Amino acid sequence: MKVPPSAYTRVTVAVGSAEDCNIDPSVTDTMRFLSSELSSLYRITRFLEKPPQGETLSRLASVVFYCFQRQTLPTLETFLSRFPKTEDRVLGRYMEWLINSAAVPVYGMKLPTGFQLIGQVGLPDYTKWLALYSAVKNQPRVKAITCRSYARIGIIGNPSDGYYGKTISMTISNFWAEVTISESKKLVLVPHPLNDPTEFGSLLDLHYISRKEGYLGGLRLLQATCKKFYQYCSEKGIALSKQNFTLKYNVNIPRQVGLAGSSAIVSATLKCLMAFYNLTEDDLPKTMQPNFILDVEKEELFITAGLQDRVVQVYEGLIHMDFSRPIMEEQGYGNYVHMDASSAPPFWLAYLRDPSDSGVIHNNVRQRWQNGDPEVVEAMAIFAELTDKAMAAIEEKNWEELAELMKRNLSLRRSVFTDACLGPGNLKMIEIAQQHGCAVKLPGSGGAVIGLCSDPKKLVELKKSYQEAGFVFCAIVPYCPENTGRSSVAAAIKE
Numbered sequence: 001m002k003v004p005p006s007a008y009t010r011v012t013v014a015v016g017s018a019e020d021c022n023i024d025p026s027v028t029d030t031m032r033f034l035s036s037e038l039s040s041l042y043r044i045t046r047f048l049e050k051p052p053q054g055e056t057l058s059r060l061a062s063v064v065f066y067c068f069q070r071q072t073l074p075t076l077e078t079f080l081s082r083f084p085k086t087e088d089r090v091l092g093r094y095m096e097w098l099i100n101s102a103a104v105p106v107y108g109m110k111l112p113t114g115f116q117l118i119g120q121v122g123l124p125d126y127t128k129w130l131a132l133y134s135a136v137k138n139q140p141r142v143k144a145i146t147c148r149s150y151a152r153i154g155i156i157g158n159p160s161d162g163y164y165g166k167t168i169s170m171t172i173s174n175f176w177a178e179v180t181i182s183e184s185k186k187l188v189l190v191p192h193p194l195n196d197p198t199e200f201g202s203l204l205d206l207h208y209i210s211r212k213e214g215y216l217g218g219l220r221l222l223q224a225t226c227k228k229f230y231q232y233c234s235e236k237g238i239a240l241s242k243q244n245f246t247l248k249y250n251v252n253i254p255r256q257v258g259l260a261g262s263s264a265i266v267s268a269t270l271k272c273l274m275a276f277y278n279l280t281e282d283d284l285p286k287t288m289q290p291n292f293i294l295d296v297e298k299e300e301l302f303i304t305a306g307l308q309d310r311v312v313q314v315y316e317g318l319i320h321m322d323f324s325r326p327i328m329e330e331q332g333y334g335n336y337v338h339m340d341a342s343s344a345p346p347f348w349l350a351y352l353r354d355p356s357d358s359g360v361i362h363n364n365v366r367q368r369w370q371n372g373d374p375e376v377v378e379a380m381a382i383f384a385e386l387t388d389k390a391m392a393a394i395e396e397k398n399w400e401e402l403a404e405l406m407k408r409n410l411s412l413r414r415s416v417f418t419d420a421c422l423g424p425g426n427l428k429m430i431e432i433a434q435q436h437g438c439a440v441k442l443p444g445s446g447g448a449v450i451g452l453c454s455d456p457k458k459l460v461e462l463k464k465s466y467q468e469a470g471f472v473f474c475a476i477v478p479y480c481p482e483n484t485g486r487s488s489v490a491a492a493i494k495e
Helices: 005-009 074-082 091-100 123-137 203-213 219-235 261-276 286-300 308-315 325-331 365-370 374-395 399-417 424-435 456-468 488-494
Strands: 011-017 034-038 044-049 060-068 106-111 145-156 166-184 244-251 318-322 335-338 347-352 439-441 448-452 471-475
Touching: 044 091, 044 106, 060 091, 074 091, 091 106, 145 261, 145 308, 145 347, 145 374, 145 399, 166 261, 166 308, 166 374, 219 244, 219 261, 219 286, 244 261, 261 286, 261 308, 286 308, 308 318, 308 335, 318 374, 347 424, 347 456, 365 374, 374 399, 399 439, 399 448, 424 439, 424 448, 424 456, 424 471, 456 471
Parallel strands: 011 106
Antiparallel strands: 011 060, 034 044, 034 060, 145 166, 166 244, 166 318, 318 335, 347 448, 347 471, 439 448
């Protein structure tokens, strides 16, 4: 456990969560718990010795295991002098006084289990619980846990998420990453046969796969997420149960086309780890999960990225995100608003069949922004303005207005980042859409485009043009937990 420096001169206490223990209905709350409330740094701010039922809503119970620093021991003499009655001279009462009255900093570690045998218990209680856990031990192991995270499209505002801007993004059910975790004797990360190959049919096969899939598969994402997860739990004082596991993944998100495939794998892995170790949003708040995912990619794998993809993959659906500097600096995360999924526009998607032709984007935009370049600073402010206007257009289902805003978003991006950074494949996809009179923009870093087309006949012609040019074309199907229906564009293309 990593304890704040001030705790070393005071006292630390191990604390167990009562939420995770098996509760015997015949045992009253007054017998069961020492109630405590913890701050975000796991400093115990309030402690109740065997509280009457209803006195506290906290379900955290303290086990009888305390670690005292030498400097804290004199407080025992003070406590004994103030409480001369024998019935008050118990360790629980001392801890209650130490925390609530003396205000001595006391820190706890959250343990991965609960404690039932607290208070007045006897041999029958121990016998009963030994029998229960013996039966549990002989039961089959818990089935594998599978979690999924979806690809996303940036509808408006990107790439300003990395520059204190605003964006609207949406998860789509066309593509996803899936991670499965199951208990095992050793910790095993299973390579993906396509993305992490170690055997090839021939040298030609190796050449083709390496050219198409690259050298950086998903295995590194699993490993980096596990490493960061352990580090987070250690720093936050969360003790993990001694269980090993096997992790494997599958993904059908096209690689290197800007649909957030890497962050989807990290996001799904995080969901699996939290479920496997019984962590909740109290342990890793939902608002901070996107930051965790981004830290995995930036700090462990040196992937340059912003928060947009991670936010929408954690929250899922159609999300408006405000990353304004005052908000980010005050609370450490943005303001994230779910929009009505039924307002999702009828988008289509086209992407490169061979992502090696997507171009390598090298630019100095971030450096210019950090230096206060007026052109870049103004552009990021305009991206934010376009996002707010797009939010209103989507809510009103004003597709003409939204199409115009998308055109402005693309034009602004091209002026700041320049066409030289996009590569011929991206420029060709943009050109095809514009030839058919469709609003078009990049949904991510490059390699794919999204667009709007309300004319079914024109949509069929557009699909044909993209396919003849060697691109992949499909209708976007929004993924929103509360509304997983197919989009109208899908029906039009199918016909």
